[in-house]
Amino acid sequence: MNGISNNNKNGFTIEKYLAPLLLVFSTLLGVFFSSDSSAETIAIPQFTQGHLGKYTEYFRESDREITLTEAREHFNTVPLSKGSSHSISLGIDVAPVWMTFTVDNTTDMTEFYRLSLETPWIDYIDTWLIKDGEVINHFAGGDAYAFEKRPMQYRFYAFEHEYPPGQTQVIIRVETKGPMALPVYFSSVKAAISRDISSGYQFGALYGIMIALALYNLVLFVFIRQAEYGLYCLYLLGFVLNSLSYTGQLHTIITADYGVYFQDWLDIFLMITYSVTGLLFARTLLKTKEYAPKLDRLVLRIALYIPLGMLTGFVFDQLIFSAILSFLLNSSFVFLFIILGIKALQAKKPFAVLFILSSVTAALCIAISTLAVAGFLVPYNDYTFKAIEFGMAFEAILLASILARQFRVAQIDKRIAEKYARTDPLTELNNRRGFKELTQPIFEHIVANQREVTIVIIDIDNFKNVNDIYGHSMGDIVLKSVADAITDSCRQGDISARWGGEEFIVFLAETSEAQGLMQAEKIRRKIEAIKIDDIHTQLSLTASFGISGTVNGCFNQATLDAQSMDNMLRNADKALYIAKQNGKNQVKIFC
Numbered sequence: 401m402n403g404i405s406n407n408n409k410n411g412f413t414i415e416k417y418l419a420p421l422l423l424v425f426s427t428l429l430g431v432f433f434s435s436d437s438s439a440e441t442i443a444i445p446q447f448t449q450g451h452l453g454k455y456t457e458y459f460r461e462s463d464r465e466i467t468l469t470e471a472r473e474h475f476n477t478v479p480l481s482k483g484s485s486h487s488i489s490l491g492i493d494v495a496p497v498w499m500t501f502t503v504d505n506t507t508d509m510t511e512f513y514r515l516s517l518e519t520p521w522i523d524y525i526d527t528w529l530i531k532d533g534e535v536i537n538h539f540a541g542g543d544a545y546a547f548e549k550r551p552m553q554y555r556f557y558a559f560e561h562e563y564p565p566g567q568t569q570v571i572i573r574v575e576t577k578g579p580m581a582l583p584v585y586f587s588s589v590k591a592a593i594s595r596d597i598s599s600g601y602q603f604g605a606l607y608g609i610m611i612a613l614a615l616y617n618l619v620l621f622v623f624i625r626q627a628e629y630g631l632y633c634l635y636l637l638g639f640v641l642n643s644l645s646y647t648g649q650l651h652t653i654i655t656a657d658y659g660v661y662f663q664d665w666l667d668i669f670l671m672i673t674y675s676v677t678g679l680l681f682a683r684t685l686l687k688t689k690e691y692a693p694k695l696d697r698l699v700l701r702i703a704l705y706i707p708l709g710m711l712t713g714f715v716f717d718q719l720i721f722s723a724i725l726s727f728l729l730n731s732s733f734v735f736l737f738i739i740l741g742i743k744a745l746q747a748k749k750p751f752a753v754l755f756i757l758s759s760v761t762a763a764l765c766i767a768i769s770t771l772a773v774a775g776f777l778v779p780y781n782d783y784t785f786k787a788i789e790f791g792m793a794f795e796a797i798l799l800a801s802i803l804a805r806q807f808r809v810a811q812i813d814k815r816i817a818e819k820y821a822r823t824d825p826l827t828e829l830n831n832r833r834g835f836k837e838l839t840q841p842i843f844e845h846i847v848a849n850q851r852e853v854t855i856v857i858i859d860i861d862n863f864k865n866v867n868d869i870y871g872h873s874m875g876d877i878v879l880k881s882v883a884d885a886i887t888d889s890c891r892q893g894d895i896s897a898r899w900g901g902e903e904f905i906v907f908l909a910e911t912s913e914a915q916g917l918m919q920a921e922k923i924r925r926k927i928e929a930i931k932i933d934d935i936h937t938q939l940s941l942t943a944s945f946g947i948s949g950t951v952n953g954c955f956n957q958a959t960l961d962a963q964s965m966d967n968m969l970r971n972a973d974k975a976l977y978i979a980k981q982n983g984k985n986q987v988k989i990f991c
């Protein structure tokens with residue numbers, strides 16, 4: 401393909417949008433630091449693989465499209481800029497760029513090499529190979545071309561060529577509206593294949609972790625019905641789709657030619673899926689509505705109105721308008737995440753520190769990739785280009801750990817709540833509910849096997865006097881002391897509970913009424929022996945006991961049945977009444 405098309409395409413990605421300012425700086429730096437000594441040739445096969453920035457000289461078209469012949473003349477006559485060690489980065493929406501470098505095959509056989517330009521959003525790329533002054537090959541590609549029309553069906557612009565012995569001049573013309581970041585990579589085809597395999601494993605591992613996490617959270621959402629799990633699942637899937645899109649991989653899957661702008665529309669919508677779900681997830685996780693309602697509303701509005709605006713742009717076919725909106729959303733996304741974290745920290749929300757740590761790490765990694773793509777401060781290489789993915793994966797995993805810890809806290813809260821639903825908070829004995837739940841299955845077992853069982857009801861004597869004379873808090877101390885005395889006197893397997901105000905109950909399994917009487921006597925003596933320093937000696941602390949239980953495995957001279965428990969309780973209560981009537985501080989059996 402030769403000339404310049406007006407149908408320029410824009411591949412919009414995170415880097416693209418964060419890059420422009422930095423690209424301006426890097427361009428200025430390039431102007432100051434570029435050397436006018438001509439670039440080295442690339443000696444093959446000694447050079448097996450690497451970025452070609454420092455081997456490359458380039459210039460930009462000024463006011464009009466120029467031809468290959470004019471460009472060749474320009475290369476020979478005008479002082480040229482030289483690339484940095486990795487990538488040439490010139491800014492956004494800049495004039496088309498011409499680059500050249502020379503490959504010197506030092507052997508007397510052809511050498512098979514792949515050349516690729518590793519930014520998938522470049523619109524038009526033309527490469528001419530010139531041997532002995534003659535054009536021997538021309539490869540036209542870029543994302544403006546239908547997938548099958550590109551020189552290689554690959555995620556970037558790439559082609560493979562057999563370089564003949566001697567020197568071959570390579571001239572590349574690049575035209576794009578997006579950031580002019582040009583990491584040209586040159587490698588033997590063998591090295592290119594192993595690099596592809598290794599990057600395939602890396603992406604596979606990354607996406608594998610993300611998708612597994614997403615599915616796990618989907619399952620949690622389905623069963624627990626908590627919105628944050630569902631939103632986190634969408635956030636992770638958004639991350640994977642966004643990454644697939646800006647690394648060019650998605651476009652090797654969706655290869656049908658849906659028109660010039662299809663890839664751009666797809667990219668910007670995938671990009672905001674990630675940020676919208678991220679913001680919705682963050683506000684739900686941090687419960688921002690409770691302590692920062694204005695910020696919460698702002699986040700909600702951003703997450704709703706920007707996609708709506710972009711949809712409107714789509715309906716009216718205004719790509720640039722929608723792209724600017726997606727740029728706004730994605731550039732504010734990282735900052736909003738950090739602000740949400742800081743607000744949560746101020747509100748002393750649990751996990752706020754972890755949240756900030758994760759979002760700041762992600763922001764730093766995005767900055768590293770952006771600077772690398774811009775060719776400013778950070779060298780461009782596979783690691784710096786992928787820092788953005790590392791950062792986001794790190795963020796995703798830290799957020800998962802927050803969710804997991806939140807889940808654990810909820811579990812503990814639930815367990816505590818369940819415990820307190822069955823426990824009397826003052827004495828820490830079982831309450832009625834706890835008592836019934838614990839004794840029910842044991843009683844059923846006793847009935848089924850016709851075993852012995854006895855129930856003891858205990859009521860503190862003249863307890864009202866304690867409250868009246870020493871105050872309610874002293875009454876509480878007494879209740880607690882009596883509870884402790886009961887617990888201390890109980891054997892393993894006995895189940896005690898606070899039955900009501902100053903009334904307690906003990907369930908004695910495998911214990912006949914006669915044995916229960918002895919056990920009750922033991923508790924009575926223990927209560928009688930309680931010493932509370934602040935209670936004056938004139939007030940004796942005693943309790944009365946009512947007992948009902950089995951005699952030779954029978955209750956009321958009949959075999960035990962399901963109703964026996966209620967009857968036993970009733971009888972023990974009657975026995976307790978008799979104990980009170982008879983002068984208190986004694987144990988009575990209902991006869």
Ligand SMILES: Nc1nc2c(ncn2[C@@H]2O[C@H](COP(=O)(O)OP(=O)(O)OP(=O)(O)O)[C@@H](O)[C@H]2O)c(=O)[nH]1
Pocket residue numbers: 826859860861862863864865867871872873874875876879900901902980984
């Ligand atoms: N301090 C305190 N007092 C309680 C609590 N629950 C119930 N009470 C009090 O326990 C007292 C029970 O009084 P009564 O039912 O008249 O029984 P009593 O004074 O023990 O008399 P007898 O049972 O006949 O020996 C009341 O004064 C209640 O207010 C509690 O949790 N703490």
